[in-house]
Amino acid sequence: MIRKLFSFSLFLILISPSMTSLFAQEYETYEEHNLLDPLSQTKFVNELPIPEVLQPTSGETYYEVPITQFEQHLGLFDESGKALMTTVWGYNGSYPGPTIEAYKDVPITVRWENNLTDKDGFPLIHLFSIDPTLHRADPDKGIPVVTHLHGGHTEVASDGHPQAWYTPYFEEKGEHFVKENYEYANDQEATTLWYHDHALGVTRLNVYAGLAGFYLLRDAWESSLNLPSGEYEVPLVIQDRLFLENGDLFYPSGIDELEDPLEKPLPSDVTVLPEMFGNIILVNGKAWPYLEVEPRKYRLRLLNGSDSRFYELFLPGINFYQIGSDGGLLNSPVRQNRLTIGPGERLDVIVDFSDPQVSGQTLIMKNTARSPYPFGDTPKANTTGQIMAFKVTKALAGPDTSVIPLNLRPSPINDLGESTETRKLVLFEGTDEYGRLKPMLGTAQDGPLEYMDEITENPMLNAVEEWEIYNTTADAHPIHLHLVHFQVINTQKFNVKQYVPKDENSIQLLGQPKPPSPENAGWKDTFIVYPGEVARVKAKFDKEGFYVWHCHILSHEDYEMMRPFYVGEMPLELVNKDLSSETDLSLTTKEESFSELYSSLKIAPNPMGDYTRIQFSVEDNTEAVLRIYDFMGRVVATPFTGKVRAGEIYQVLFKRESLAGNIYICKIETANGNSVEKMIIAD
Incomplete structure (x- = not known):
């Protein structure tokens, strides 16, 4: 039975300058697992390995x-x-x-x-x-x-x-x-x-x-082009991990600690999490390594290979000259003092260590990106806020004849031309039958869709299409398309609370479109779509077959934030085929997971200081419980318990009190259904 119980959505930003996360970004709450303390590790003593x-x-x-x-x-x-x-x-x-x-x-x-x-x-x-x-x-x-x-x-x-x-x-x-x-x-x-x-x-x-x-x-x-090459071209894959004290990798669950299962008990071995963050940073498979460099230019091939963590990278006193992105060289170098890179993205940059002021110094590449990005916990300055070190202590082996060309391409990147189709695609977030957060993709017309639902994106062979990707969630998502490299046309704000799933006409655009920043103006295959924004991209689909597009936060990709697309005339067996018939897994229906997310909730003030009001209503007379959970499934507050009447509006005054983290889950539970949404606390 499809349950349309109540409409409830929550996006809170709580202000506190001195909080540490109960979501345990650093997973300090896993004491029973004997986790390796990142502070026990001496940084910048491991030489950076270069993959063969x-x-x-x-x-x-x-x-x-x-x-x-x-x-x-x-x-x-x-x-x-x-x-x-x-x-x-x-x-x-x-x-x-x-x-x-x-x-x-x-x-x-x-x-x-x-x-x-x-x-x-x-x-x-x-x-x-x-x-x-x-x-x-x-x-x-x-x-x-x-x-x-x-x-x-x-x-x-x-x-x-x-x-x-x-x-x-x-x-x-x-x-x-x-x-x-x-x-x-x-x-x-x-x-x-x-x-x-x-x-x-x-x-x-x-x-x-x-x-x-x-x-x-x-x-x-x-x-x-005479770019830095050979030993002066260095690939860097950045990944975060958790370890046990004996050195074993640790992948957390935490869901098995969920109190009060909603409809059915969870198996004990579930490992899907809303996001997954480690507290030890590896570069090329080494914890917080160093690279000894000469006073000259180096080309760094940066890759974010993490599950969920974004990075905002900077080197004090050093500029980055970005020369390329996912799909190749930019038109011209882009000078930056900070680089933002989401999971799956690559940045091709040149750094120049020849400034006499950095000679003999150890420069630490730092990270300031919040997790989840962009409103989550700030990284800890002495662990996840540090990536690796560059020691400018190596003697110059010979003259540096490499250059940073003013023009990087034989001719500017060509526009793909007129689009034959414009698709309105949407990023959603709801809950499954176990009460877990469930990120999904879908269309403005059809609402949220699971991976196994019938194909809705079917570009013809060699067609140029524009995809408008609307992010209704509170997180940024790096969206990746297989097969193609695309051009970012622009981004624009839209009214998330006004949007109603399955109603394209409810999309209300805000302000003016913004062209891509210079570093995102090249060929891309992965692009960060920010909360409350639509990203418009254009691609040519020139190979036939069954491909996928998805969020490259791996925890999202594995749990329904991935959809198939077919290029060319679809085989008859795929036309109007619900692929879920091929699996015996019993997952909740889309209507159960997404009951009109944005229609009835009002929160004020938001962002909040010490207090805010949570307003909600239900459509049946029922018992209701409003609980606040941390991301490991523990109840940290129960602001409301009692009987509620259909159609009446209820307001709950919520005081922050002892909450000491940045990421929480707010959940309304009744005998007939439930709804959840993230609570996000920004410093």
Whole structure:
């Protein structure tokens, strides 16, 4: 039965200059798990490792890349100073995987071999609990993997579709599995790509275990620019992790501590979280490393490989000259003193350490991005607020002849031309039948949709389309489209509270559209869509087949914030097909999860000081409870309990009192249904 119980939405910003998070961004509340204290680790003593460049297995263009489990030192030490070893997964025996260097218009073949087996050849079990409540790759035995070349202009059979997974020896395969050897045409311009696992429902876990690496595509034009190269070109993948005191990776659950299950009890091994943040920063697989540099220019290939954490990076006294983004070089360099990078994004920057004022100094790259971004907790200055160090102590090996060109391209980036279709797509956030937050994608016309719902985006082959992506949630989301590189047209504010799902006419735009900032004016495949904004992007869909688009916060991607799209004439079996018929997982319906989110709630003042008023109404006479939870599922306040009447408006005066965090969940619960929304506290 579809329950239309009440309309309730909450977006609170609580002001407190000295709060620490109960969401436990640093996961200090996991004392029973014996977590490794990040403050126990001495920073900037581990030399930055540079991933090796992978060599062909045979010929010049064929690679075999095994995926295996092994132990590796990630730069962690116990109290006695002994190196801690960590069990990880990796490509070709390393975490992160080796860098693949390819060249424009020189195709390569890669065989990603799933060798997650023990010494006797038997399939391993996963390092982390597999959440049984998600749409997921669900083989009878063995760990499912599939590798996606992120940013690659790739044929559908080699795209690494989330349902093209396979187990060791290809014994079990997902329904979209096509072939064992992947073909990469490399028919795009030089840029920074990366490869990572993409198996349905376990992507966050497989990437967390270590399955990621760089893929650098080069071309003759880029080589002619005389950019810093060789040892002066440094790839940097930034990831946050949690560890146990023995060095093992720790992936939190916390959901099993949820009080008062709403409709059915949760299994004990759920691991899906609203977001997942670690308290130890790894760069190229080492905790808070350093790089000794000469007083000269360096090219840094930056990749945010984290699950949910955004980064705002700066080097005191040093400017960044951004020369490229996801899809290639910009028209001209963009000088910045701070870089913002969301999960999945890449930035190509040049830094110049030749200023005599920094000679002999240790420069610490810092991070100021809140988590969740942009209204969550500020990073701790001495842990997640630091990334790595650059020690300007190395003697200059010879004259620095590299340059930062004024013009980076042979000709400016061409506009894709007129769009043949404009699609209004929406980012939603609601709740599932267990009371968990459930992020989803959908359309302005159809409302929120699950991954397995029928396809709504069907660009024709070689069509140019404009996608308008509206963010109704309180978080920023890095939205990634497979296959294409797109151009950002503009962004614009809209009235979130005015919007009603399934009613396009309720979209009320505010102010004037803003063109993309210079650093976002190049080719993109991942773009940050901010709360209360619509981002308009344009792309040409020039390869036929079944692809996906999704939020690249991995915890969101795995739990319904991913949708399929099909390029070209859809096969008859996909037309008007509800893909959920292929799964026996019982998930709540969209109507149950999203009961007209924005229509009845009024909060004032908002932002609040010490007090605010929460106003709500219900449509049935019932008992109601208003609870405030932290993100680990613990009740921290119960502002209201009692009988409520249909149609009446109730106001609850809420006093902040002892709440000491930035991120909470406000939940109304009745005998007939419930509704939740985030509470966000900004310093």
